[in-house]
Amino acid sequence: MIQTYIPGxxxxxRTPAGGKLALFALLAxxxxxxxxxxxxxxxxxxxxxxxxxxxxIPLATLxxxxxxxxxxxxxxxxxxxxxxxxxxxxxxxxxxxxxVLLATLLTLTTRMESLLRVLxxxxxxxxxxxxxxxxxxxxxxxxxxxxxxxARFSTEVRDAASAxxxxxRIRWIVPLLVRTLRHADDVGDALAARGxx
Amino acid sequence: MRPxxxxxxxxxxxxxxxRDGRAILRDVSVHLTAPRIAVIGPNGSGKxxxxxxxxxxxxxxxxxxxxxxxxxxxxxxxxxxxxGFVFTDPQAQILMPTPAEDLALSLWGEPRAEIERQVAETxxxxxxxxxxxxxxxxxxxxxxxxxxxxxxxxxxxRLIVADEPTTLLDLRNARRIAExxxxxxMQVVIVTHDLDLAARCDEVLLFDEGRLVASGExxxxxxxxxxxxx
Numbered sequence: 001m002i003q004t005y006i007p008g009x010x011x012x013x014r015t016p017a018g019g020k021l022a023l024f025a026l027l028a029x030x031x032x033x034x035x036x037x038x039x040x041x042x043x044x045x046x047x048x049x050x051x052x053x054x055x056x057i058p059l060a061t062l063x064x065x066x067x068x069x070x071x072x073x074x075x076x077x078x079x080x081x082x083x084x085x086x087x088x089x090x091x092x093x094x095x096x097x098x099x100v101l102l103a104t105l106l107t108l109t110t111r112m113e114s115l116l117r118v119l120x121x122x123x124x125x126x127x128x129x130x131x132x133x134x135x136x137x138x139x140x141x142x143x144x145x146x147x148x149x150x151a152r153f154s155t156e157v158r159d160a161a162s163a164x165x166x167x168x169r170i171r172w173i174v175p176l177l178v179r180t181l182r183h184a185d186d187v188g189d190a191l192a193a194r195g196x197x
Numbered sequence: 198m199r200p201x202x203x204x205x206x207x208x209x210x211x212x213x214x215x216r217d218g219r220a221i222l223r224d225v226s227v228h229l230t231a232p233r234i235a236v237i238g239p240n241g242s243g244k245x246x247x248x249x250x251x252x253x254x255x256x257x258x259x260x261x262x263x264x265x266x267x268x269x270x271x272x273x274x275x276x277x278x279x280x281g282f283v284f285t286d287p288q289a290q291i292l293m294p295t296p297a298e299d300l301a302l303s304l305w306g307e308p309r310a311e312i313e314r315q316v317a318e319t320x321x322x323x324x325x326x327x328x329x330x331x332x333x334x335x336x337x338x339x340x341x342x343x344x345x346x347x348x349x350x351x352x353x354x355r356l357i358v359a360d361e362p363t364t365l366l367d368l369r370n371a372r373r374i375a376e377x378x379x380x381x382x383m384q385v386v387i388v389t390h391d392l393d394l395a396a397r398c399d400e401v402l403l404f405d406e407g408r409l410v411a412s413g414e415x416x417x418x419x420x421x422x423x424x425x426x427x
Contacts, residue, residue, distance in 0.1 A: 004294045004295060004330075004331075004332045005294065005295060005298075005330060007330045111295075111297070111298055111301075112293055112294055112295070112298045113293070113298045113302070113312075141292075141293065142292060144294065145291075145292060145293055148332065149334065152334065183288075183289060186284065186289030187289055189249075189284070189289070190284060190289050190290045190292060191292065192253075192254060192277070193252050193254060193277065193281075193282035193290075194277070194282075194292075194303060194348070194349070194352075195274060195278050195352075196292075196302070196305070
């Protein structure tokens with residue numbers, strides 16, 4: 001779901017971030033709140049996939065995004081199939097997949113900086129309640145940025161253990177946490193050094 | 198040929214830094230006006246702490262630090278606008294997903310068109326234009342350090358403090374970054390283990406066990422460091 005911006009000149013790319021966010025929020029609301037049947041949720045899901053094509057996102061990227069959701073699809077779909085009904089499994093799973101794909105499409109076609117500006121604008125009224133919109137929007141942006149970094153740490157920890165012939169099993173979480181927290185300190189320093197906090 | 202350099206002064210007066218009962222810097226007093234200043238010394242000698250004092254990332258336990266007339270204790274925000282800091286590990290410094298977005302972050306609050314213009318110019322000037330929108334995590338080590346430096350330079354600081362900026366780089370990239378640092382139009386303080394780089398600076402400071410043990414022209418200070426490590 002958290003993907004890096006892919007440059008492009010499509011209508012989806014060109015739509016201002018604020019308008020796009022509002023439009024996607026409305027679409028998400030429609031996908032969620034509308035009392036779908038099997039056909040209408042299929043159409044909704046196809047519509048979301050169609051938006052990827054309108055945005056000029058390669059089909060392979062769409063397939064990879066759906067593949068990433070495979071465990072969610074399997075667990076949710078099978079669970080609902082077994083405990084509720086096949087139709088409910090289809091409608092609910094397709095609904096979740098459509099929502100995640102919409103969020104993915106937003107980050108694929110919108111620069112982080114533009115999203116930050118929108119978030120900042122949206123959060124500004126909360127300033128009167130002591131919420132700093134800049135801090136909140138920056139925190140969200142940083143969280144998105146840190147995902148590949150933490151993934152890299154995870155690989156490094158496993159590689160370091162393998163190189164020494166050690167199987168850490170669940171204990172790999174400890175060095176990963178230590179490394180991530182140290183990195184968080186460094187990022188805090190970097191934010192301070194750039195005058196952002 | 199060196200560019201014309203706008204130099205202001207950096208003054209430390211009886212500065213000590215103590216952390217958890219351990220003295221990291223002891224009674225450091227120095228007045229610096231040279232355009233290129235190298236800071237050398239063994240590991241754990243206090244070099245990085247000295248560098249961090251200049252950006253108020255570390256506060257002195259006693260004494261006073263004045264950078265271009267600004268006191269880090271009182272004028273922290275103004276000081277950080279004036280002093281750009283380059284970290285050893287660029288990964289910690291890159292805060293946004295792509296180079297273009299990371300540079301834009303440094304100009305947060307400026308008009309959008311102006312940000313786009315400056316970002317495009319800076320990417321071009323630092324050989325990163327072709328990588329503007331690729332994930333920063335996929336850049337090479339040299340490109341990441343160049344991006345980290347560019348993200349500092351784009352906000353036009355008057356002093357650059359670089360904490361071992363070439364340590365993690367191969368020889369070619371280390372030379373590129375060193376060359377860039379040495380030709381910048383603003384005052385530069387470089388913490389380094391690269392004695393060739395230190396020799397090309399105007400003044401060198403040598404730290405050992407938290408004390409400033411020598412300062413002045415590069416040749417005698419570097420010779421003193423070699424003696425220290427002999």
